[in-house]
Amino acid sequence: MDRRTILKGALAAAALPAAARAQGRDLTVVSWGGAYQDAQREVYFRPFQQQTRNRLLEETWDGGIGVLRSRIASGANTWDVVQVESEELLIGADEGLFEPLDWAAIGGKDAYIAEAVNDYGVGAILYSFIIAYDRARMAQGPANWADFFDTARFPGKRGMRKGPKTTLEMALMADGVAPAQVYEVLGTPAGVDRAFRKLDSIKADIAWFERGSQPPQWLAAGEVTLTVAYNGRISAANATDGRNFAIVWTNNIFTLDSWVIMKGSPNKAKAVEFLKFVGQPAVQAGLPPKIPYGVTAKGVNERLPAEVLANLPTAPQNIANALQLSDRFWLDNLDRLTQRFNTWVSR
Amino acid sequence: MRRPVGAALLTAPLLLFLLVTFVAPIGAFLWRGVTDDEVRPVLPRTVVALASWNGTGTPGEEAFAALVEDLRAARSGDRGAIPRAAARLNADRPGFRGLLPMTARRVEAPFEGSARAAVLAISAEWGQPETWGAIARAGGPMSSFHVLAALDLRRDATGAVRQAPEDTRVFRTVLLRSLWISLLVTAVCLALGWPLAWLIATSRGLAATLLLAAVMLPFWISLVVRTAAWMVLLQREGIVNAALQAGGIIETPLPLLMNRFAVVLGMVHILLPFMVLPLVAAFRGLDPRLPRAAASLGAAPWRVFLRVTLPLSLPGVGAGCILVFIQALGFYVTPALLGGPNDQMLAWFVGFYATRSVNWGLAAALSIVLLVAVGLCVALYGRLAGFRRPGAA
Numbered sequence: 163m164d165r166r167t168i169l170k171g172a173l174a175a176a177a178l179p180a181a182a183r184a185q186g187r188d189l190t191v192v193s194w195g196g197a198y199q200d201a202q203r204e205v206y207f208r209p210f211q212q213q214t215r216n217r218l219l220e221e222t223w224d225g226g227i228g229v230l231r232s233r234i235a236s237g238a239n240t241w242d243v244v245q246v247e248s249e250e251l252l253i254g255a256d257e258g259l260f261e262p263l264d265w266a267a268i269g270g271k272d273a274y275i276a277e278a279v280n281d282y283g284v285g286a287i288l289y290s291f292i293i294a295y296d297r298a299r300m301a302q303g304p305a306n307w308a309d310f311f312d313t314a315r316f317p318g319k320r321g322m323r324k325g326p327k328t329t330l331e332m333a334l335m336a337d338g339v340a341p342a343q344v345y346e347v348l349g350t351p352a353g354v355d356r357a358f359r360k361l362d363s364i365k366a367d368i369a370w371f372e373r374g375s376q377p378p379q380w381l382a383a384g385e386v387t388l389t390v391a392y393n394g395r396i397s398a399a400n401a402t403d404g405r406n407f408a409i410v411w412t413n414n415i416f417t418l419d420s421w422v423i424m425k426g427s428p429n430k431a432k433a434v435e436f437l438k439f440v441g442q443p444a445v446q447a448g449l450p451p452k453i454p455y456g457v458t459a460k461g462v463n464e465r466l467p468a469e470v471l472a473n474l475p476t477a478p479q480n481i482a483n484a485l486q487l488s489d490r491f492w493l494d495n496l497d498r499l500t501q502r503f504n505t506w507v508s509r
Numbered sequence: 510m511r512r513p514v515g516a517a518l519l520t521a522p523l524l525l526f527l528l529v530t531f532v533a534p535i536g537a538f539l540w541r542g543v544t545d546d547e548v549r550p551v552l553p554r555t556v557v558a559l560a561s562w563n564g565t566g567t568p569g570e571e572a573f574a575a576l577v578e579d580l581r582a583a584r585s586g587d588r589g590a591i592p593r594a595a596a597r598l599n600a601d602r603p604g605f606r607g608l609l610p611m612t613a614r615r616v617e618a619p620f621e622g623s624a625r626a627a628v629l630a631i632s633a634e635w636g637q638p639e640t641w642g643a644i645a646r647a648g649g650p651m652s653s654f655h656v657l658a659a660l661d662l663r664r665d666a667t668g669a670v671r672q673a674p675e676d677t678r679v680f681r682t683v684l685l686r687s688l689w690i691s692l693l694v695t696a697v698c699l700a701l702g703w704p705l706a707w708l709i710a711t712s713r714g715l716a717a718t719l720l721l722a723a724v725m726l727p728f729w730i731s732l733v734v735r736t737a738a739w740m741v742l743l744q745r746e747g748i749v750n751a752a753l754q755a756g757g758i759i760e761t762p763l764p765l766l767m768n769r770f771a772v773v774l775g776m777v778h779i780l781l782p783f784m785v786l787p788l789v790a791a792f793r794g795l796d797p798r799l800p801r802a803a804a805s806l807g808a809a810p811w812r813v814f815l816r817v818t819l820p821l822s823l824p825g826v827g828a829g830c831i832l833v834f835i836q837a838l839g840f841y842v843t844p845a846l847l848g849g850p851n852d853q854m855l856a857w858f859v860g861f862y863a864t865r866s867v868n869w870g871l872a873a874a875l876s877i878v879l880l881v882a883v884g885l886c887v888a889l890y891g892r893l894a895g896f897r898r899p900g901a902a
Contacts (some may be wrong), residue, residue: 505679
């Protein structure tokens with residue numbers, strides 16, 4: 163083979179996949195990676211390939227609406243089904259980045275819990291911001307947000323997420339606002355002032371975390387006595403690090419990640435088939451035992467062992483008085499309240 | 510003397526490299542701080558119609574009609590442009606993120622009567638002068654919005670510059686804090702670095718080599734690693750607290766982390782070599798016979814120091830201080846990891862707006878503020894001390 167044939171071959175090879183990709187690439191599903199995607203692979207991806215004889219490619223991403231935006235804008239999108247956070251679902255739907263969802267084809271809206279239903283996406287998992295403390299250091303912990311803000315009964319540092327989102331909601335609930343009224347109150351200037359006043363009362367005792375891995379580390383090291391945390395991280399610390407952390411579910415704040423189908427996907431039919439597959443209660447019931455997130459199909463709870471269900475945001479007793487994070491509110495107010503929060507926090 | 514062209518050409522690759530990898534990207538980023546290009550492509554007619562508006566009351570019918578026309582055109586074109594423009598306007602006036610897409614949806618269908626009545630019926634927000642003021646301010650192409658915001662200032666609808674609301678004023682405080690922390694770190698570096706540099710410069714043989722190596726060694730360890738090491742040492746159940754408790758010096762662990770003390774400590778540790786090395790160079794360049802001559806002529810040791818040694822080493826002091834101060838001003842990782850919320854410096858806010866809230870205009874404007882602050886400090890130094898090389902005095 164002389165140099166020219168090699169070159170020709172290389173050119174042909176370079177041209178071929180592009181053409182092939184445009185016509186018939188495999189269904190590509192994108193999720194968050196890590197332990198979560200490992201669990202998804204076992205419960206969703208492999209069984210889907212075996213049972214439906216479809217091929218499925220996996221990819222991983224870290225989120226960010228800009229990524230999705232540039233994929234659609236460049237015309238070189240190779241993703242079909244993507245798991246997005248609720249804020250990206252809202253913005254992406256506004257900007258026309260996703261295909262409208264054919265609910266009838268994936269089991270109908272009634273087959274899912276109400277929070278999981280959106281015109282452009284179907285909820286995949288629920289997770290919560292909860293209060294956690296270490297039973298090894300404190301036998302009788304707080305019972306609600308008011309206790310979390312009570313430095314007389316529970317002295318010591320408390321961890322909170324650095325940012326206004328979730329923090330202001332917690333302050334209002336601690337100040338006696340019912341979860342159903344939180345965003346109504348927070349929508350008024352007086353309500354925002356009220357939240358900041360409540361935060362003022364414990365400002366000196368707050369340790370601000372910026373990554374979800376910090377709260378369990380701080381609890382374990384005794385840096386904080388109480389902390390806000392993601393429920394999954396606390397359960398994971400208990401399961402794998404032998405910790406005895408307690409989770410307080412009262413008025414937890416929960417949010418969802420959703421599956422969306424990217425606009426113009428050539429694999430739309432297969433994507434719908436995939437969503438239908440992972441929407442079955444029998445399939446979804448496999449996920450929570452591996453990783454402690456709530457799932458969205460109705461009829462899953464009955465299939466779960468009691469000890470698994472008790473640690474999920476979707477357990478009836480846990481979701482009963484919970485507050486769903488309002489993405490619409492934060493989309494409109496994040497800039498202004500972040501500015502105010504940054505000012506407040508750095509004084 | 511004219512240099513041969515060939516020699517100049519040899520530096521061309523370097524210049525090109527600097528231009529492509531350094532000047533161009535930084536320039537392009539900073540450019541965003543003084544421009545506004547998200548709203549004009551979506552609302553071109555509205556921006557033009559608002560140019561003649563004086564900022565009081567609501568603008569006339571022609572502005573409302575232009576808005577309707579612009580939004581219809583945007584709906585039929587690139588739909589992603591409306592939310593992007595809305596996000597920019599939302600940074601100025603919260604509520605726009607929902608208001609603009611909603612208005613665009615509602616005016617798409619043809620309607621009878623005046624555009625003004627139709628738009629006002631969609632939301633009373635459109636009756637507020639500041640709503641229109643936000644569009645006028647974002648009209649670009651050049652804009653002072655971000656730079657003013659970085660100085661806690663803003664324009665109202667009439668174009669007058671005012672203070673930002675009291676509860677959102679943060680950047681001037683942060684700038685002053687950055688300058689103060691940098692000054693503090695420079696002073697501590699000087700106090701610690703001076704005797705060390707003197708020792709290195711006056712010792713001979715193996716001792717000098719070992720001392721110099723001890724100063725240079727930290728250069729070979731990543732900044733993040735060194736900062737993380739301080740976290741391990743200083744944390745509540747860390748080595749320092751454990752040792753103090755074991756020694757019976759303290760009862761309860763001291764809060765050593767997440768405060769100003771930890772930030773200054775970490776920064777001094779990282780920046781000390783930049784103070785010591787110019788000082789060593791200055792001391793070594795100092796003619797040892799001069800202090801001796803002063804002493805032999807009867808000057809007391811303190812007088813020798815004040816009149817001979819100190820003036821001769823001043824260029825080294827200046828170089829060390831300016832090196833440390835300027836680097837300290839831009840510090841990001843160390844305060845972020847070791848400091849509490851009120852120890853964060855300007856660079857943290859640049860990072861916050863660039864990566865978290867994706868407000869590149871404000872991030873760029875804050876960078877401009879930082880760059881200007883550094884420029885002023887260098888100019889001040891040049892004015893006071895002149896740019897002489899250490900030891901060349």
